[in-house]
Amino acid sequence: MSNKALKNKSFGIYVHIPFCERVCIYCDFFVTTARKYRPAFIESINREIHYVASQLEAPEARTIYLGGGTPSFLVDGQVTSILKSIYCNFKKVENCEITIEVNPNNVNSEKLDEFSRSGINRLSLGIQSLNNKELESLYRNHNRDQAVSAFVTARKAGFKNISVDVIFGLPGQTLENLQNTVTGIIKMDPEHISIYNLTIEERTYLHKMVKSKKVVLLDDEREFEMFSWLSEYLEKSGYSHYEISNFAKDGFESKHNSSYWNGLSYLGFGPSAHSFDNSRRWWNVRDLSTYIAYAGIENQKIIEAEEDLNINERITEFVFLNLRQKRGINKKVFLDTFGISFDAKFEKALYESEPYINNNSDVVFLNQAGMFLYNQVCLLFVKNLNE
Ligand code: SF4
Structure with missing residues (x-):
């Protein structure tokens, strides 16, 4: 850990x-x-x-x-x-x-x-x-x-x-x-x-x-x-x-x-396993001998890397994870979490992704074509976020 x-x-x-x-x-x-x-x-x-x-x-x-x-x-x-x-x-x-x-x-x-x-x-x-x-x-x-x-x-x-x-x-x-x-x-x-x-x-x-x-x-x-x-x-x-x-x-x-x-915390055990807590994630080595030698002994040696997510990375993660789900992004939850209006922040992406989403004042979720093209649709939101 x-x-x-x-x-x-x-x-x-x-x-x-x-x-x-x-x-x-x-x-x-x-x-x-x-x-x-x-x-x-x-x-x-x-x-x-x-x-x-x-x-x-x-x-x-x-x-x-x-x-x-x-x-x-x-x-x-x-x-x-x-x-x-x-x-x-x-x-x-x-x-x-x-x-x-x-x-x-x-x-x-x-x-x-x-x-x-x-x-x-x-x-x-x-x-x-x-x-x-x-x-x-x-x-x-x-x-x-x-x-x-x-x-x-x-x-x-x-x-x-x-x-x-x-x-x-x-x-x-x-x-x-x-x-x-x-x-x-x-x-x-x-x-x-x-x-x-x-x-x-x-x-x-x-x-x-x-x-x-x-x-x-x-x-x-x-x-x-x-x-x-x-x-x-x-x-x-x-x-x-x-x-x-x-x-x-x-x-x-x-x-x-x-x-x-839903962005809840998890702990991963074993080689290559990922863990996440609030805005931080870390993951173990993809190497069995290192893992076997050091797990739980010099545990730091089995952690390959860790990163703290900045605000844009947290928003990106939120968009990616919620758009995977049928229920989509709840705009009030977004506002409560990040203190920003979803519609204002993503005006351009919402416009560009119109053929692939269902969008109303409360939620935005992918339609069938959007689910199939999930990665491409998410990238529109990421691009908009980083502009
Ligand atoms: S090698 Fe085959 S059985 Fe093993 S984890 Fe990969 S997909 Fe699953």
């Missing part, structure tokens, strides 16, 4: 578990296939949790999220060990949402029972597609049958809050293929669905393939057709499109991710 005292005592807690069986071609997260480091990593993360909490007064866990990487790739009670550390060092709020990301090929009923006993009450299942060819092309190591069976096993293990991840905009994907995946997932009846548009990140193998023209990406028009279909179909099927990439049945919106979008 950064040396400066934290202002809040209630946090969303994120734990980054970097181990994966193999690396998917589009993945830009900090991951490793070096499974032999799992025991040392568990010791280190437990030390980091203890160290950070010991610097705080009566810290509270608002939500807990085990992400990665592939947390379900941990073995022999390692997940339970991390959660015990959190419970010993943070007071859990009542009905604390505790999520773990799981991949279909490495969960079974024993593991799910362990997760359930350790207090986990929400699963995020990385299905991505129900089309075996698409799964192979992404270098995922599960197939359609394993995905369906993992979901059924999770229900049998008693999980009543399951989210499913899907990717769209894959090279060569047709609308029909996507529709088959999504209708198949709706038949499973999860409480929450996250649907991400494939992005090409520089550090990935997919980026190399695109550059060398081994794969051709879909054009914007086809991606927008998919996005529009997803939004409309899922809304009709009872899933509210409450955030650009997220759909939920009533009452099943992700509490953990919503706290990011």
Whole structure:
């Protein structure tokens, strides 16, 4: 943890578990296939949790999220060990949402029972597609049958809050293929669905393939057709499109991710994990050996960098995070937070983004085209802010 005292005592807690069986071609997260480091990593993360909490007064866990990487790739009670550390060092709020990301090929009923006993009450299942060819092309190591069976096993293990991840905009994907995946997932009846548009990140193998023209990406028009279909179909099927990439049945919106979008404080543990408190953020090194050596011992050495956001950066963050959400920007909240009228500050951006927003005296929120072009629309606001 950064040396400066934290202002809040209630946090969303994120734990980054970097181990994966193999690396998917589009993945830009900090991951490793070096499974032999799992025991040392568990010791280190437990030390980091203890160290950070010991610097705080009566810290509270608002939500807990085990992400990665592939947390379900941990073995022999390692997940339970991390959660015990959190419970010993943070007071859990009542009905604390505790999520773990799981991949279909490495969960079974024993593991799910362990997760359930350790207090986990929400699963995020990385299905991505129900089309075996698409799964192979992404270098995922599960197939359609394993995905369906993992979901059924999770229900049998008693999980009543399951989210499913899907990717769209894959090279060569047709609308029909996507529709088959999504209708198949709706038949499973999860409480929450996250649907991400494939992005090409520089550090990935997919980026190399695109550059060398081994794969051709879909054009914007086809991606927008998919996005529009997803939004409309899922809304009709009872899933509210409450955030650009997220759909939920009533009452099943992700509490953990919503706290990011609402600007609440969070603490990240593990290599590459980010933390945020009021106007300050800091993040850990993307390096497993440094992390294992120093976490919770000389903890400052595992912090790669930190920054204090100035007023314009805080406003930018506010605009970006709120425009992600269906409810958009509440102009009164903006005025109360920054002491500035939103309409006066962003007159030009509001004019330029008119085709992509719904704007009235209380709120401004993105329409469907605006959600699809989220980055470009946000940039209009940033440009206006910095002029
Ligand atoms: S399983 Fe997830 S975290 Fe691991 S390599 Fe694939 S996309 Fe990345």
